[in-house]
Amino acid sequence: MNIEYLGILGSYLIGSVPFGLLVAKLSGGLDPREHGSRNIGFTNVLRVSGKTAGILTLLGDMGKGFLVTGAGKYFDLSWNLILLMGGAVIVGHVFSLFLGLKGGKGVATALGAIVGLHGGIGLGLIGIWLFSVFTFRYSSGGALTAFTMFPLLVWLSGGDKAFLGFSVAIMLLIFFCHKGNIVRLYHGAEPKIRLKST
Numbered sequence: 001m002n003i004e005y006l007g008i009l010g011s012y013l014i015g016s017v018p019f020g021l022l023v024a025k026l027s028g029g030l031d032p033r034e035h036g037s038r039n040i041g042f043t044n045v046l047r048v049s050g051k052t053a054g055i056l057t058l059l060g061d062m063g064k065g066f067l068v069t070g071a072g073k074y075f076d077l078s079w080n081l082i083l084l085m086g087g088a089v090i091v092g093h094v095f096s097l098f099l100g101l102k103g104g105k106g107v108a109t110a111l112g113a114i115v116g117l118h119g120g121i122g123l124g125l126i127g128i129w130l131f132s133v134f135t136f137r138y139s140s141g142g143a144l145t146a147f148t149m150f151p152l153l154v155w156l157s158g159g160d161k162a163f164l165g166f167s168v169a170i171m172l173l174i175f176f177c178h179k180g181n182i183v184r185l186y187h188g189a190e191p192k193i194r195l196k197s198t
Contacts, residue, residue, distance in 0.1 A: 004081055011068045011085040015092020015109060018099055019060030024049040027056075033099075041104035043139040043193060058108050065089050065112030073116065083166045086113040090170060094177060105177040107143040110170055114150070117163070121153045137192035140181035147174040 020040035024032050029049025036044045042061065046054025068089040072082035090110045096103035111129070115122030125146045132142035151167040159167070175182070184190035 003077075004084075007072070007077065007081055007085050008088045011088035012092040013097065014064050014068055015089035016096040016098050016103070017060075017064060018096055018103065019064070020045045020057040020104060021099070023053045023056045023060065027053045029053050039104055040099070042108055046193070061093065061104065061108035062112030062115075064093070065109040065114075066116045067112075069113045069116030079160075080162055082117065083162055086117055087166065087169065089113055090173065094173065105143070106170075106174055107147075110147070110174065114170075118154075118157065118159070121150070121157060121159075124153055125150060133193060138185065138190055139193045140178050140190060141185060143174060144178060144182070147171045 018040050020032050020042070024030065024045055027049060029045070032038070032040050032044045032048055035048040037047075038044070040057075042054055042058040045057040065086070069082055069086045072085050077085075090106045090113060092103075093109040094103050094106045095101040107129075111122060111126055114125060128149055129142045129146040132145045133139055136142070148171065150171050151164060154164050154167040181190055
């Protein structure tokens, strides 16, 4: 097996690590798969297991994305391979091998991976996401707003066709994972996130 396949497979396995579930169990919190939105991501862990567990989940999920693309750049792998690895770590989070191909919605892992690919764009997306969440109190709305801007930021930064294609693919994946949230947002039924306490 050559380095390309190893890099993609390893990235997928790293993405599959369910930090939200591990943090909730180790902290004695509720199983996020059985409570709230039944999602292992930051927002649901925050709701059902508390602020500390939520923050640790966010850091873990972002960290695995950044680890993969950051390592790819550190070891001077080809740009296209790094993009494939970035995609694989996000897919691993969404379709975790360790959870029967179920997982989170990919937002934090994608943001971490993008920071590793291009710090300016990644930090810009995090800023858009946080601004939207703090302004409108919808975690899903913040994610959708940020990733809608992803291809535009890549284009404005002069990114190549491969990076632009990656940005469109990840935007579509994030929208697919949030299809239920989009329906609830449209009908005004999406729960708002509590930012002061849980």
